[in-house]
Amino acid sequence: MFLKISIFVKFVTTNTILYLKPNHKYKNSYFFLSLIFAIFLLMGAVSCSTTKYVGDNEYLLSKVSVKVDDKNISSSELNQNIKQQPNIKILGIWKFHLGLYNLSGKNKKKGINKWLSRIGEEPVIYEDYQTQRSKVQLGIYLRKKGYYNATIEDTVVFRRKKAKLRFKITSGEPYRFGSIFNEKAALPRNFISPYQNIKEISDSSLIRQYLVAASVNSKIKTGQNVDSDILGKERDRISKLMKNKGYFNFSKEYIHFMMDSVGKDHQMDVFVGIKKPQSSNVERKYRIRSIIVNSDYDPKPMLLNDSVYLSKLDTLNLGNCQFIYTEKLNIKPDVIINSLGFQPGSLYNLSEVEYSYRRLQALNQYKFVNIRFEVDTEAENELEGSLNCFIQLSPHKRQAYTVELEGTNSSGNIGFAGKVNYQHKNLLRGAEILDIRLSNATETVKSNDNRNFFSKEYGGEISLNTPKFLFPFLTANRFRKKYNPKSRLSLAYSYQKRPDYTRTQADASFGYNWRSSRYLTHTLNLIELSFVEVKNLSQDFIDDINNLYIANSFTDHVISTTRYSLVFNNQNLNKLSNYNYLRFSFETAGNTLNTFDKLLGSKKNMDYNDNGELEGTYYDLLGIRYAQYIKADIDYRYNWHLNKANTFVGRLFMGLGYAYGNLKVLPFEKSYFSGGANGIRAWQVRSLGPGSYSNDEAVYPNNTADFKLEGNLEYRFKLVWKFEGAMFIDAGNIWAISSKDDRPGAKFDMKNFYKEVAVGTGVGARVDLNFILFRLDLGLKLRDPSLAGDKRWIIGNRPFSFSQLTYNIGIGYPF
Incomplete structure (x- = not known):
């Protein structure tokens, strides 16, 4: 597939030049804009006959608009209630998919x-x-x-076999929630009838008392618009509240709302009603009596009552917990027990059951998890009921071997890699996951003289993940139970060979990761230790980094970080919808080692420059x-989903590194760079900046610095089959x-840095094969x-040539 894409790119470029060269001399950069304009005219011509298959006395629905006088009403939600929508548009004007349909003949x-x-x-x-x-x-x-009291008017304008539909909504004054009552005794006279009163649960019941005590968390607030969605959320909240109090048989069907607006100005008082259940079991709390765990659950023979399968089952009793297994209990019982939020003897609690689901699934041991009571x-x-809990666990295979061939995209350089992975999902019978990975990768990198060269990398990594929170002298039971942190230990080694230098890196790290909510993930690496050796620097590369400060980042060094x-x-x-992505990262390096050196009175080394002069000590x-x-x-990234064919994605990145003390320069692998397939795509990777600095004579672009500021905006649209633009x-x-x-x-200046902001634009094509996405950006x-102050804007200042276009081939979306 990659080879086919390369051939396609070459074909398009070659044919475009052959077609244009005899007729144009590219006198100025407006030619490129004219070319883009001509392409859009051509694309528009494809879809100009949009009514080709619109019959007599029929009209193509070309536009639907909704105008509402209240800004608090969501326009997007209003549009979701409209039964007919026009054909999909790209770029807001181009009905590309309709144009394709119209290109077909009558015999479909x-x-x-x-x-x-x-x-x-x-x-x-x-x-x-x-x-x-x-x-x-x-x-x-x-x-x-x-x-x-809202009124809705529709207007249709018919013209040239097209119809434009507009809805005009006059919302009127909304009704709002007034007083909210959670007890019958607090109700005004005649709010509910005597018949309704008999049907309601009494104020003295525990259920009603729990409702009153937790009313501060109610979703219904005085002054809010009357909203059925809010009422639905309140029903869910109350139902979960009761289930968390042990009422196993309680359900939200018992919850209802009575509202009264008589004599009130656009207000509705609300009574939160709970129907009196016919069965006493609904008002009875339930306590868990026993837990039965089938750790080798196979649904098919179990449902068929297979005697051979059942004869292989064995049991292990630990108090009121029973474990069912075949042949051998492969996982330690305490791993399962510690993953549960409830124990025998505890009241039924829905939140603890949901917590147990998440913990068991997070072990990555089971392809199927079911908890039933x-x-x-x-x-x-008479006071309490009893529940038996049955936990059904269908295990994954314990060991797996995989061989992978994959596309790589490192710093914007495209390549391919072969990997051999071995995984053991339960190494020590405590749900420890051992990963061993060996890799061999080759990447194509472009030099400043437009020659491609190859970067080869060999490496291996061994890592061990355990569901236990490993921390010396600290158990942190509350933290462990609430957030379920996992510990990770890894060792890695890589060897990278480029024409300009050879680098080896050995890494060791230990840390944790956990989730504090549905959307928040934390990673804390207590220690990351890296030994980096750089050698075989080519003379061209040495000449390119004649700046001593930059050259220091390519010397042998150790990085000891907490991140x-x-x-x-x-x-x-x-579900396709708008979403936010935010990643914040902070790391500090060398401070612990430096503190120990000072406390122990370690001897400092002398640092001399190339002239034999003392530069400092370390x-x-x-x-x-x-x-x-x-x-x-x-x-930060924001994905704005317009419809099934159109998406806007925005990204803002800012990073700062400050080196001091023992090595007053950021190591090369920790420095920031720009350009390439995942940055500012009009520049090749590592060729932009810093600031207005330019080094066009450098054979291998390696521009790095301490501070980075970057923003991107991309409009993505579906074309045909797997193709996107x-x-x-x-x-x-x-x-x-x-x-x-x-x-x-190169230096950052707060007053003038905006004058050194680079701007690039372009177009791209993607092939989305679901398991991998190939990308070409121009x-x-x-x-x-890097140009003089009055020449920095390219339009109108520089003749256009196709050599100014930068091709970037990537794997996956740029952000």
Whole structure:
């Protein structure tokens, strides 16, 4: 697939040049804009005959709009209630999919006509019946949101076989929640009838008392619009509250609301009612009597009551916990017990059951987890009932071997890698997961003279993940129970060979990860220790980094860091919707080692420059100088889902690293760079900045710095089959903050840094095969900070040539 994409790119580029060269001399950069404009005209021509398959007395629904006079009403939710929507548009104007359908012939059952009609979109014909249905649905929605007096008018404009539909909504004053009553005794006279009163649970019942005590958490607030969705959330809250108090048989069907607006100005008083249950079991609390865990559950023979399967089962009793297994209990019982939020003797609690589901699934031992409860009628009494808990666990295979061939995208450089993975999911019978990975990767990197060279990397990693919170002299039971942290130990080694240098790196790390909520993930690496050796520097590379400050980042060094990162991601993988992604990371390096060296009175080493002059002193670890710095960065992304074919994605990144003490320069692998397939795509990777600095003579681009600011905006749209298109604009740069960095124009200046912001734009194509996405981006510089101040905007200042376009081939979306 990658080879096919490469051939396609070459074909398009070659044919475009052959077609244009005889007729154009590219006198100015407006040619590129003219070319883009011509392409859009051509694309528009494909879909200009949008009414080709619109019959007589029919009209193509070309536009639907909703105008509402209350900004508090969600326009997107209103649109979801409209039964007919126009054909999908790309770029807001281009009905590409309808155009494909219209390219087909009348016989839709044969050849290319069948294919075009299948991948295209049939014209949406206006129907008055659907308009009336939409009006009814909009009215229902508005009443659900408290707008009982809203009026809806529809207007249709017919012109040239096209119909434009507009809904005008006059919302009127909404009804709001007034007083909220949780007890019958607090109700005003005649709020409910004597018959209704008899049907309600009494104020003296524990259920009603729990409701009153927890009313501070009510979803219904005085002054809010009357909203059926809020009432639904309140029912869910009360139902869960009661189940958490031990009422196993309670359900939200017992909860209802009575509202009264008589004599009130657009207000409704609310009584939170709970129907008196016919069965006494609903008002009875239940306690867990026993727990039965089937750790080798196989649903098929169990349901068929297979005697052979049942004969292999054995049991182990630990108090009121029973474990059922075949042949051998492969996981220690305490691992299961510690993953449960409840124990024998505890009251039934729905939140603890949900917690237990999450903990058991997080062990990564089971492909199926089910927890169910059965009432034990023999053990219950007048006050409390009894439950037997049955936990069914279907285990994964304990060991797995995989061989992978994959595309790689490292710092914007495309390549391929082969990996051999071995995984043991239960190494010590405590749900410990052992991973052993061996890899061999080759990447193609472009030099500044447009020659490609290969970077080869060999490596291996061994890691051990355990569900236990391993921390010396600290059990942290409350933290462990609430957040379920996992501990991870890893060792890794990599060998990288490039034409300009060879680098080896040995790493060891130990840390934790946990979730504090549905969307928040934390990672804390207490120690990350890296030994980096750089050798075989080519003369060209040495000449490129003649700046001593930069050269120090390519010397042998040790990095000892403590790193914390926080990730917020509210993406719903099961539903296309808007979502936010935020990653914050902070790390500090060398401070612990430096403190020990000072306390122990370790001897310092002398640091001399190339002229034999004393530059300073430093400590070492095992004879290698260690780095000392702090670093923080933040990465925010917003995905705006317009419809099934159109998406906007925005990204903002800011990062800062400050080196001091033992090594007053950020190590190369910790420095920031820009450009490439995942950055500002109009520049090749590591070729932009810092600031207005330019080193065009460098054979191998390796521009790095201490501070990075970057913003990206990308519009993505679906085309046909697995193909997608994109348009983007990128802006940003990197800057140096150290006074020792004397590269001209590299230093960050608060008053003038905005003048050194690079801007690039471009278009892209993607092939989404579900398991992998191939990407081609074509970038064009709009503003180049390396040029003189009055020449930085490219448009109108530089003749255009195709050599100014930057191709980026990547794996996966850029962000």
